[in-house]
Ligand SMILES: Nc1ncnc2c1ncn2[C@@H]1O[C@H](COP(=O)(O)OP(=O)(O)OP(=O)(O)O)[C@@H](O)[C@H]1O
């Protein structure tokens with residue numbers, strides 16, 4: 097009797113509902129910008145610019161979404177980005193094999209290796225020694241920022257020609273382009289980093305949705321004690337969530353370098369906070385167990401759009417941007433708790 | 446005979462700070478038997494189970510499971526599952542944020558990819574076979590407590606297990622669901638599964654079990670075939686009393702119909718979950734709502750307390766019209782309420798036993814009128830004694846108490862506030878026989894002291910012993926009000942079933 101309408105639609109889960117809200121708000125905001133600000137917002141390139149400028153943020157926001165779903169937190173991602181950028185920049189400016197085309201691949205491996213190292217270390221401390229994730233990743237952040245300045249106090253520009261070629265290379269889509277004032281067709285340009293970021297979103301979506309590890313992470317965040325009793329290896333699951341987030345922050349560092357080819361101690365400052373904000377706006381709960389990366393993607397886009405709108409408006413100033421982002425976050429958290437408590441009341445059937 | 450044994454535990458010792466929860470306990474489970482594990486609240490039943498399933502590491506002793514060489518290598522619930530032990534724990538251990546199907550299969554799928562469609566199909570089949578009103582893709586948090594309990598049971602029985610452990614699985618189930626569970630247990634039994642069954646419902650023990658092991662204060666009292674241990678003797682063994690002492694326990698006291706003064710009166714009271722109804726209670730009266738689980742009895746009292754959103758009705762307290770739209774209003778008007786779902790509405794896990802007891806009184810007094818520490822201690826002590834709460838000290842965090850003792854703490858919390866009108870929804874669920882009688886006595890004593898009480902219980906016998914008036918509900922409507930001679934088991938049952946003959 098129950099089995100027959102097996103695939104009937106279930107009501108939206110909390111995560112889906114929150115995600116739908118954030119997609120809706122993004123759409124509304126963007127349309128409003130198109131109507132009231134016109135100009136750049138009417139071109140497809142505007143969307144790609146938002147993506148190109150924030151591809152690294154999309155990746156670390158995914159990294160944070162995963163640990164937050166598991167009930168943890170990782171604020172070292174920004175630090176790891178700056179460390180990887182610096183390390184890769186110095187490596188690419190080296191001689192020998194580093195100077196050749198193979199150097200780019202090695203730099204990528206170096207970036208991933210650094211991220212993995214941080215992930216393994218923090219994952220071990222959080223999962224097996226059961227130290228508070230906030231404290232562990234705070235230490236990770238200081239460690240990464242410290243290591244960056246040890247490598248070099250001054251900015252290091254990448255001089256590797258092959259790499260700079262990579263930085264300049266863009267995917268061009270002419271039918272999404274626009275005609276400039278002088279009559280030339282300017283095609284839409286997409287950076288490699290954007291493609292990488294989109295791939296990461298898709299991969300993490302599949303991981304969280306379809307792989308055993310992904311579902312175990314949800315179980316862990318939903319109720320750790322229950323997850324243990326259900327026969328899930330909670331320590332290993334938690335460990336993997338940090339390893340993945342570390343790996344992603346290393347990758348984000350490399351993507352950042354492809355966008356701005358210079359190592360710098362102050363790179364990606366505060367980006368961990370943006371990543372947390374984006375996750376929350378996308379429907380991830382700080383308490384764990386709820387969230388998904390598609391929502392997070394739109395969370396990043398919402399933050400990016402606000403900043404763009406303010407940058408193009410007469411209010412252009414960094415404090416306005418921060419205040420607007422903060423206000424947005426506040427609105428979302430209030431919205432979330434209102435929606436969830438309203439649902440909680442009528443949830444019982 | 447020895448070949449029949451699937452599980453042997455010998456000399457199990459487990460100590461927690463301040464308590465020796467298990468002290469050299471032996472336990473033997475045979476193939477195809479239902480083995481009841483009995484004992485008072487805090488006797489160590491759940492601890493024994495958790496040691497067996499690797500939730501706790503034992504301090505001493507050994508465990509053998511049929512099929513594995515030497516001592517069973519169990520260090521985590523995962524190991525226990527792999528070795529063929531499946532468990533339904535006392536507290537529901539499922540993840541509210543996952544779907545029903547995921548809760549049934551997570552932690553026991555093989556390979557890194559999971560074909561959830563496949564599992565959802567299996568889950569739906571299992572659910573409809575067992576008659577559980579849930580859908581595979583439904584989020585668990587949207588299911589009622591009883592359904593969650595059934596899902597946990599479905600998960601456990603679906604595993605190909607040698608040993609099935611059920612720790613108070615029936616405490617939130619209604620009669621029909623219990624019947625179904627028993628059918629399932631008999632089925633598994635005939636397939637040679639050994640079943641460990643913990644409950645405080647004695648009739649259930651005698652209905653289904655083959656053998657009984659009794660624990661008291663973490664020590665083994667003995668193992669008996671059911672036929673050799675009559676009910677009174679079982680109770681005596683559990684409580685460590687002689688048969689003679691039991692007789693005066695049974696005498697609960699006089700039921701009270703109260704004085705003429707009406708303490709609480711509602712007209713057309715309704716909430717989002719309950720239809721408009723009229724209700725009143727007199728000073729010193731004990732009455733009860735009865736009906737099957739889901740008949741609306743809990744929803745009705747929740748409306749009185751403002752626990753669900755109240756949608757209409759007029760309410761008079763002590764003759765004056767008042768507005769009660771949330772629990773705080775209700776408490777200010779002298780109404781107290783012990784909720785049915787104590788996991789969700791009840792305990793604050795990290796606070797101490799004392800703080801948990803004082804909580805409601807403190808709220809009633811307001812936070813600007815703090816109580817002295819000595820006074821708090823005195824109150825806590827009084828109720829720890831009255832309800833026989835087994836705790837290392839007042840300062841022990843409530844989460845380290847046994848399930849039944851946690852319930853007692855919450856009951857104490859409301860008794861302590863001494864409201865004019867107290868609503869108790871399933872106050873004795875999960876509480877051992879001895880204390881059940883104590884609680885019934887206490888309710889009648891409070892009524893004598895002019896408190897009005899509304900009592901809800903799935904055990905009709907308990908209601909008959911305490912209530913002078915029973916309001917019977919069916920399908921979310923009041924279908925009868927019984928007093929005096931009508932208060933017999935048979936008549937109440939007939940009214941509950943009612944109409945449809
Ligand atoms: N995690 C813990 N930390 C400290 N003490 C504990 C813990 N778990 C149980 N205890 C103590 O061990 C004793 C036995 O508890 P247990 O839960 O096994 O009782 P039980 O027989 O299952 O009782 P109930 O019928 O109430 O469920 C109790 O005194 C309890 O306070």
Ligand SMILES: [Mg+2]
Pocket residue numbers: 490491492535612847848849
């Ligand atoms: Mg127990």
